[in-house]
Amino acid sequence: MEQVAIRKGEIGEFKIDIQLDQLPKDCRYLSDLLVKNPKAKSGYSQIDHVVLNPYGIFVIETKNYQGTIYGGKDHKTWLVNGKFKMMNPFSQNYGHIKALTSFIDKEYHDLFISMVSFTKRCTFKVGLDYRKIASNEIIVYDIELSEFIHRKVSVLKIQHKEALLNESDIVTIYKVFSHANITDPKVREEHNRALNTNTSDEKTSSIYTCTVCNKPVSDKVKRYCLANKKFNGKIYCYEHQKKAH
Numbered sequence: 003m004e005q006v007a008i009r010k011g012e013i014g015e016f017k018i019d020i021q022l023d024q025l026p027k028d029c030r031y032l033s034d035l036l037v038k039n040p041k042a043k044s045g046y047s048q049i050d051h052v053v054l055n056p057y058g059i060f061v062i063e064t065k066n067y068q069g070t071i072y073g074g075k076d077h078k079t080w081l082v083n084g085k086f087k088m089m090n091p092f093s094q095n096y097g098h099i100k101a102l103t104s105f106i107d108k109e110y111h112d113l114f115i116s117m118v119s120f121t122k123r124c125t126f127k128v129g130l131d132y133r134k135i136a137s138n139e140i141i142v143y144d145i146e147l148s149e150f151i152h153r154k155v156s157v158l159k160i161q162h163k164e165a166l167l168n169e170s171d172i173v174t175i176y177k178v179f180s181h182a183n184i185t186d187p188k189v190r191e192e193h194n195r196a197l198n199t200n201t202s203d204e205k206t207s208s209i210y211t212c213t214v215c216n217k218p219v220s221d222k223v224k225r226y227c228l229a230n231k232k233f234n235g236k237i238y239c240y241e242h243q244k245k246a247h
């Protein structure tokens with residue numbers, strides 16, 4: 003039987019918070035989005051972070067695997083420690099990007115940059131292109147996320163003399179994505195349940211909300227909080243995780 007290392011990988015590490023605070027000043031970002039995606043099995047896509055910048059739209063998927071990550075562009079599945087299979091995270095993130103493009107004008111569709119962030123507990127044995135700043139699919143360690151975004155933006159600035167998105171474009175896209183984000187706790191619950199149907203060790207999901215602001219959070223965020231001692235068994239949204247310790 004194939005073993006799939008799903009669970010651990012779905013717990014975000016969220017050192018990303020610090021990284022997102024260090025983004026270039028002209029960036030805006032959204033975290034923990036749940037948007038409609040008719041092509042996804044559950045009907046929705048959960049997107050960890052979207053960073054909007056005058057030179058691109060970064061879509062970030064976070065992973066919390068431990069060990070050596072083996073993967074390449076033409077591989078549908080990647081391996082963790084040569085044993086556990088994971089879906090190629092860039093295929094997964096491509097689905098997220100496709101879902102996001104459906105909400106915005108075609109002129110913005112080529113501006114997406116796919117990033118997958120792993121924790122420092124991983125070692126990459128992946129295609130070298132993923133580490134190249136010229137690529138539109140970049141793999142990073144969480145602690146270097148903002149650095150890579152800075153570097154990518156610098157490269158894009160050289161390539162394009164003028165900004166690709168002006169301030170009002172960014173505001174518009176930000177609003178559209180915020181609006182597309184499903185905050186209805188019932189829908190979020192259904193999505194979590196759909197994700198969990200394959201794992202017998204999972205209890206049926208319930209609605210997860212931030213202890214402070216009551217905003218619904220994804221299953222991924224809930225798991226992270228509950229697995230993290232500093233949160234004392236409480237669940238916090240990204241915003242309030244920062245203030246919780």
Ligand SMILES: [Zn+2]
Pocket residue numbers: 212213214215216217238239240241242
């Ligand atoms: Zn909150």
